[in-house]
Amino acid sequence: MTSIFRTTAAALAVSFATAPVAFAEAHALSGDLVIFSDMSNPAPRAVMEGMVERFGAMHPDLNIELTVIDRDAFKTQIRNFLTANAPDVTNWYAANRMRPYVKAGLFEDVSDLWEEPEIAENLASTKGAMTLDGKQWGVAYTYYQWGVYYRSDIYDQYGLSEPATWDEEKANCQVLLDNGVKCYAIGTKFLWTAAGWFDYLNMRTNGYDFHAALTNGEKSWTSDEVRATFAHWRELIDMGAFVDNHQSYSWQEALPFIVNGDAAAYLMGNFAVAPLREAGLDDSKLDFYQFPAINPDVALAEDAPTDTFHIPANAKNKEAAREFLRFVVSTDNQTLINAGDALGQLPVNSAASVDDDKFLQQGFQMLSSNSPGGVAQFFDRDAPAEMAAAAMEGFQEFMVIPDNLDDILQRLESARSSIY
Amino acid sequence: MTNAALPTAPDTRPRRRNAQAIAPWLFLAPGLLFFLFYVIFPVFQSFNLSLYKWDGLGTPEFVGLKNYRDLGSDRAFEVSLWNNVKWLVLYLLAIPGGLFIALFLNQTVRGIRLYKSLFFFPFVISQVVVGLVFSWFYDPTFGLLNVMLGWVGLGPINVLGDPALVTYGIIVAGLWPQTAYCMILYLTGLNAVDPEQVEAARLDGAKGWRMLWYVILPQLRPATFIAFVVTIIGALRSFDLISIMTNGGPFGSSRVLSFYMFEKALSEYGFRMGYGAAIAVVLFLIMLVFIAYFLWSMYRQERPR
Numbered sequence: 001m002t003s004i005f006r007t008t009a010a011a012l013a014v015s016f017a018t019a020p021v022a023f024a025e026a027h028a029l030s031g032d033l034v035i036f037s038d039m040s041n042p043a044p045r046a047v048m049e050g051m052v053e054r055f056g057a058m059h060p061d062l063n064i065e066l067t068v069i070d071r072d073a074f075k076t077q078i079r080n081f082l083t084a085n086a087p088d089v090t091n092w093y094a095a096n097r098m099r100p101y102v103k104a105g106l107f108e109d110v111s112d113l114w115e116e117p118e119i120a121e122n123l124a125s126t127k128g129a130m131t132l133d134g135k136q137w138g139v140a141y142t143y144y145q146w147g148v149y150y151r152s153d154i155y156d157q158y159g160l161s162e163p164a165t166w167d168e169e170k171a172n173c174q175v176l177l178d179n180g181v182k183c184y185a186i187g188t189k190f191l192w193t194a195a196g197w198f199d200y201l202n203m204r205t206n207g208y209d210f211h212a213a214l215t216n217g218e219k220s221w222t223s224d225e226v227r228a229t230f231a232h233w234r235e236l237i238d239m240g241a242f243v244d245n246h247q248s249y250s251w252q253e254a255l256p257f258i259v260n261g262d263a264a265a266y267l268m269g270n271f272a273v274a275p276l277r278e279a280g281l282d283d284s285k286l287d288f289y290q291f292p293a294i295n296p297d298v299a300l301a302e303d304a305p306t307d308t309f310h311i312p313a314n315a316k317n318k319e320a321a322r323e324f325l326r327f328v329v330s331t332d333n334q335t336l337i338n339a340g341d342a343l344g345q346l347p348v349n350s351a352a353s354v355d356d357d358k359f360l361q362q363g364f365q366m367l368s369s370n371s372p373g374g375v376a377q378f379f380d381r382d383a384p385a386e387m388a389a390a391a392m393e394g395f396q397e398f399m400v401i402p403d404n405l406d407d408i409l410q411r412l413e414s415a416r417s418s419i420y
Numbered sequence: 421m422t423n424a425a426l427p428t429a430p431d432t433r434p435r436r437r438n439a440q441a442i443a444p445w446l447f448l449a450p451g452l453l454f455f456l457f458y459v460i461f462p463v464f465q466s467f468n469l470s471l472y473k474w475d476g477l478g479t480p481e482f483v484g485l486k487n488y489r490d491l492g493s494d495r496a497f498e499v500s501l502w503n504n505v506k507w508l509v510l511y512l513l514a515i516p517g518g519l520f521i522a523l524f525l526n527q528t529v530r531g532i533r534l535y536k537s538l539f540f541f542p543f544v545i546s547q548v549v550v551g552l553v554f555s556w557f558y559d560p561t562f563g564l565l566n567v568m569l570g571w572v573g574l575g576p577i578n579v580l581g582d583p584a585l586v587t588y589g590i591i592v593a594g595l596w597p598q599t600a601y602c603m604i605l606y607l608t609g610l611n612a613v614d615p616e617q618v619e620a621a622r623l624d625g626a627k628g629w630r631m632l633w634y635v636i637l638p639q640l641r642p643a644t645f646i647a648f649v650v651t652i653i654g655a656l657r658s659f660d661l662i663s664i665m666t667n668g669g670p671f672g673s674s675r676v677l678s679f680y681m682f683e684k685a686l687s688e689y690g691f692r693m694g695y696g697a698a699i700a701v702v703l704f705l706i707m708l709v710f711i712a713y714f715l716w717s718m719y720r721q722e723r724p725r
Binding site for chain 1: 475476477478490495559560561578580581583666667669670671672683686687688689690691692
């Protein structure tokens with residue numbers, strides 16, 4: 001009874017967001033709400049603090065304590081605080097990345113939230129990513145597209161256009177190389193950037209279903225399909241398409257190659273746009289295209305990593321935590337926090353509006369209408385952590401010493417047999 | 421002294437005798453307790469943990485010696501082990517390096533204190549800073565090393581990106597502060613060298629290498645011993661430089677055991693606690709060889725008195 005009432009109240013409050021006071025009076029939350037967040041970069045931090053402030057204004061009796069932890073440190077600290085000193089709400093990532101905590105019973109099952117019409121209807125697109133063992137374990141609050149960000153002024157200079165096929169891609173690349181410009185910037189020091197390349201090459205060569213099966217441990221790393229993926233990768237490596245010494249740079253340290261025009265394109269997530277703009281590349285110089293098709297028989301599929309909120313199983317104020325999750329995914333809040341001047345990413349709520357930003361619009365278009373094959377999270381979120389670590393190391397080795405491929409694949413295959 | 425005092429009043433002053441027996445233990449107790457609780461106990465805990473499969477969250481599952489068998493076929497472990505050997509051997513270069521700088525600086529010239537502090541400087545700054553400075557020095561695009569190699573017509577090399585060179589590159593970075601440390605140890609040692617012996621040796625016609633080898637070095641034995649101890653320990657716990665400069669890469673070629681243990685047990689993609697503990701046990705056994713040697717030689721030094 002109360003849950004129906006609360007749902008209605010939430011729905012009402014969301015649709016009449018101009019009257020938050022009524023919402024707060026409808027069911028006053030009290031006590032403490034402890035939130036641990038990994039949104040430590042400047043823009044996400046401001047978003048998180050803004051959300052807490054607005055949520056606090058709706059529930060004046062609720063004492064909200066927000067702790068923002070460095071994004072990388074968070075990844076290891078979450079294990080400690082989930083078991084020892086659980087907050088009421090915590091950030092994390094979707095898909096396989098939540099499995100260890102779900103398996104250990106540390107995340108609260110929030111399937112009840114997903115049955116509420118407001119969430120069930122508007123958040124359907126991320127339901128799959130939040131589902132493990134047939135239950136939902138949290139809500140997404142933002143996601144972003146991956147794709148090729150390129151210097152449109154350099155492409156114009158050499159008369160190139162956005163490639164749609166693998167042959168066009170390689171032809172473009174050859175022109176750039178002939179003019180002393182590298183085709184792609186990449187920094188593989190922290191390994192995961194190479195996984196982005198593998199994701200796309202494998203999804204374009206073998207399709208989303210094969211890729212999902214591979215990251216689930218159901219396909220062999222020494223199969224012909226995987227070898228075909230690496231053969232395509234090798235074509236680019238042999239051309240010299242990637243910047244030299246990429247193993248010494250982080251993804252941020254590889255940005256200057258694009259900014260200075262030493263490299264023309266960058267396969268990256270949308271978060272690369274902000275630093276590139278800051279470095280002086282405006283929309284007339286920077287553009288975006290979807291990773292081109294390689295095998296025409298497979299449907300295009302994309303990487304779109306999703307960031308999430310969860311309720312720890314040991315949380316004390318679960319009622320307030322659920323209310324906070326509802327607030328985070330509500331239409332208005334989704335529009336607000338994903339806007340270009342906030343997170344600059346895509347809202348998970350289909351009723352929310354996507355910011356007018358050029359890249360967000362293109363990304364939204366791509367994901368909603370031109371990704372029929374499916375949407376993957378990202379290699380290190382789809383594959384179990386141990387497999388991801390071994391494989392990403394292999395990808396980097398392959399990019400530096402492509403001749404080691406057989407050895408690398410053997411190693412990954414034996415890792416697969418022991419991990420899954 | 422105690423023995424001499426006791427027979428005079430053995431029965432009348434039992435309290436004093438007790439006090440003398442107990443007092444040292446009382447003073448030692450806090451240290452012993454902390455040592456037991458924070459050092460000895462965790463050592464055995466890791467031994468135990470290395471027999472389990474545990475992700476740090478669920479219930480540990482007993483797997484016997486499986487973790488150790490896995491280590492045997494783990495190539496990343498083999499690479500780390502070899503790198504540890506390289507560190508152990510090459511890091512010892514800090515000792516002769518420090519000795520020669522100390523001999524060079526052990527003279528009375530105007531402003532020698534300034535030179536000494538300049539040479540000691542790398543040991544004062546943080547390892548993180550040393551790592552960053554050397555990363556920039558080695559940087560393949562703007563690094564000073566390649567500029568310098570360019571002067572003599574040698575091609576650019578990417579030290580930290582080349583699996584064959586990377587460990588040596590990091591060891592060189594580590595030698596910079598370690599040499600300074602050994603230098604300071606030898607400088608203090610040189611203060612204690614007996615000038616009369618040097619004078620006598622000089623009268624007997626010793627000079628140069630012979631003087632160094634037969635007269636100076638034997639007197640520097642305590643300093644050499646300490647320099648050896650700190651350098652071996654420093655080599656075995658090399659971690660921060662690797663973490664800062666390469667993060668274990670490229671593709672794991674610069675890992676050492678301590679870094680590999682951290683990666684397996686505590687890093688973003690790790691949390692194989694049992695496997696990490698097994699690596700730690702191997703590292704402990706290697707250290708034990710040296711620790712046993714150090715303890716034995718200290719015991720031997722103290723006994724003849």
